[in-house]
Amino acid sequence: MVDKDRDQELIADCLKGDRQALSSLVRRYERPIYNVSYRMLRSPDEAEDVAQTTFLKAFENLHRYNAEHKFFSWIYRIAVNESLNQIRRRKHTEQWVDDQPAPGPGPQSQLEAHEVSDDVQQALEAISDDHRSVIVLRHFAEHSYREIGEILQLPEKTVKSRLFSARKAMKAKLDSKGFER
Numbered sequence: 001m002v003d004k005d006r007d008q009e010l011i012a013d014c015l016k017g018d019r020q021a022l023s024s025l026v027r028r029y030e031r032p033i034y035n036v037s038y039r040m041l042r043s044p045d046e047a048e049d050v051a052q053t054t055f056l057k058a059f060e061n062l063h064r065y066n067a068e069h070k071f072f073s074w075i076y077r078i079a080v081n082e083s084l085n086q087i088r089r090r091k092h093t094e095q096w097v098d099d100q101p102a103p104g105p106g107p108q109s110q111l112e113a114h115e116v117s118d119d120v121q122q123a124l125e126a127i128s129d130d131h132r133s134v135i136v137l138r139h140f141a142e143h144s145y146r147e148i149g150e151i152l153q154l155p156e157k158t159v160k161s162r163l164f165s166a167r168k169a170m171k172a173k174l175d176s177k178g179f180e181r
Helices: 004-015 019-041 044-060 073-088 107-126 129-140 145-152 156-176
Strands: none
Touching: 004 019, 004 073, 019 044, 019 073, 019 129, 044 073, 073 129, 073 145, 107 129, 107 156, 129 145, 129 156, 145 156
């Protein structure tokens, strides 16, 4: 995990106009921000756009950042919100497609894995934004309940409850498609 004290030093330097500090913060967080955006959007181009928008908004509002909280949680929250905004802009007109080849030894295994991935992505798209956020943060970005709570600004108990409901909603969507585990 990233050093909170170093983040605070870099933020202070950024607020003084230090471009090197700004570059350092971007390098520290560009990968996790892109990854969460990609997991939510399933589009490399959109994820890149969201990551850029996230950094732009973060640095425009850096003076509003509360140093009592982790910078990581603050910027991650911006990325999640921007990803959700992008999803809303789509107006559910696109299908999510996993551009990565499915693992497996042969074409049949690849086809089956791709179909499973598509079913999961369609179910993920069909649930609410609140549910999608916790599923992505927990199962794709592998954050703890505490970290998810910090990112989404929710109590840990609410995160657990929302994750339970999200899993239940995903299961219902997958069951309705005849998905077999």
